Amino acid sequence: MRYYRFLSESGAKKPPQTITSAQIAAALDIDPTQVRKDFSAIGLLGIGRVGFEVCEVCRAIRVALGFDQRHEAVLIGTGHLGAALLAYSGFARYGLHIVAAFDMDQRLVGSKVAGCTVKSMRSLKPFIRKHGIRLALLTTPVEASQKLADRLVSVGVKAIWNFTPTRITVPPEVLVRDEHISLGLSVIAYHLTHEVDSPSS
Amino acid sequence: MRYYRFLSESGAKKPPQTITSAQIAAALDIDPTQVRKDFSAIGLLGIGRVGFEVCEVCRAIRVALGFDQRHEAVLIGTGHLGAALLAYSGFARYGLHIVAAFDMDQRLVGSKVAGCTVKSMRSLKPFIRKHGIRLALLTTPVEASQKLADRLVSVGVKAIWNFTPTRITVPPEVLVRDEHISLGLSVIAYHLTHEVDSPSS
DNA sequence: GATCAAACGTGAAAAAAATCTCATTAGGGG
DNA sequence: CCCCTAATGAGATTTTTTTCACGTTTGATC
Structure with missing residues (x-):
């Protein structure tokens, strides 16, 4: 890696x-x-x-x-973070292709975010089934994540890339990758508080 | 953590x-x-x-x-990702406060992103000096990151939270925390390619 | 072509991390 | 008031990871 x-x-x-x-x-x-x-x-x-x-x-x-294989994914939650991920062009290097974006907010449905048309949540299940999607990127608000995860698993999603600051629970065969920034924050906070000591000693 | x-x-x-x-x-x-x-x-x-x-x-x-101490930071690059970080309210729990945002693009300077007024890069150095900022969040395009890192270090920044997909080199006393998503991507890609085997075996 | 040095592969050793075991301590029940 | 259970703290043990050391291979040099 x-x-x-x-x-x-x-x-x-x-x-x-x-x-x-x-x-x-x-x-x-x-x-x-x-x-x-x-x-x-x-x-x-x-x-x-x-x-x-x-x-x-x-x-x-x-x-x-597995970067040589094509992995198609859906993105759920087209907020700032969702938009950033949609706009990021580096995923293709790793075989990842975000093929659709969804959002709860009906007002956003139909609009374009980073060149991708936002779809309604109602079309989520059919879409996943039709295209055999196995990966979902979660960039929704905290409240929705668990329920959403359950729905995703029920339609056959095998891996969830969780960008929300919540722990979600899924069946063991499904992979959840948490992309919390709190860990990085810990490292930084620790360095900043203790950094004063090391150079002087 | x-x-x-x-x-x-x-x-x-x-x-x-x-x-x-x-x-x-x-x-x-x-x-x-x-x-x-x-x-x-x-x-x-x-x-x-x-x-x-x-x-x-x-x-x-x-x-x-070190979460009990207040850490003030500047954010550089108000793209999608920068906006997402500015809008994220969870940092305060960890003592982190983003007190200013900067961007190269002169057209963005003066506009509001997530409630924070975007400042010109010209005011970056004076601002860091004046407020004694020790942490910077980098959410700029790849090309600018190394030069920017050098500038930041030269004005006394002690830690850089790097959200760009680039490796940046700094003096040993400065901490760089890379927040690459490629690692998470590896885990997911690996799971998706090999997941078929495990349930059947 | 024979020799030499640089880089590899592999198995052993050392270090670190995770786990297990057990004596100790503190509340709850009789 | 005494015993019993539940949970801790620390030492011992096991497992994993990292590092070291050595024999082997290969291209370069004379």
Whole structure:
């Protein structure tokens, strides 16, 4: 994951197209052995003295993580955050395509948000069924998230990307990925409060 | 961090105000011992047979993580994501207050985004100096992020919350918290591609 | 072509994290 | 008032992760 980001960024500009585990390790601030271990875990073998072929590695990671497959998703809640996600063009790199956006607010239905027409919640279930959608992005207000999650699961959604600051409960076979920012906030708050101490000591 | 979220959610509605490590562990799906270990690490001692006092724990976590202190921040880049962050009211719970928003686009300067007047980039440095800002939220396009980070560091910003999909490099004493969604995306893509196997096996 | 150095793969060792066990303490019931 | 259960705290144990060390492979150099 971190490898993929780093390699697809750096690999584009460099012609040699090979990289050593040591270089990767230095850039990502980890142990070279770790890199080799991880790579061999997904069936990647480097060659002595040369290292790894960047394109090869990227492809293997794409396959291992499923970025090579097309994943269609719906987005629910076209507020600020929903709009930001719709406008983000980087998802395609990972095989993710947001094919429809929905919102509770009937006044928004029919309007365009980031080039995507907002659909009514009434058409949510039929749409998911018809297109076999398995992933939903939740960017709704807190109150609605749990009920919505239940509805989504009942029509066959297999994964929910939860951007609301709520814990939602689902059957075990469904994946919920919480994208809370509170964790990052913790790290920052901790640093800011304790940062004064470290330089002086 | 997870504790704080859980306790401040559940604690509000329950009068008893005490909770056992086992209850917390069950809710967060971890080991009860882990909870006790973590709590004792920040100087929290439960009492036999009763458990832990919810308010007490919350307060200790707030202090330990620095949520009890006021952190003022500036936000740079008032696009969709910037607007979403400005509109999010949950930051105050963690002591974070976004006191100003800036944008490159001169046409946006002066307009209101989520109740906050957008300021010109020219006033960024003086503003940070004047108010002693130590944290900046970056929600700009990719191209600008590194140059902006350098500028921020040069005027004394001690932490950068990076919402752009770019790695930025800063002096070691400055904290950069990357809020990339690619990691979450990895988890989801992996689940969606491999999910078919697990139920059948 | 033979040698040398750089980088890999792998198995062992060390470190860290999670888990288990148990003695201790504190409330509740008889 | 004493015992019993429920929950803690801390030490021991196990598991996982990270790191180290060494033998092997491969391209470059003489």
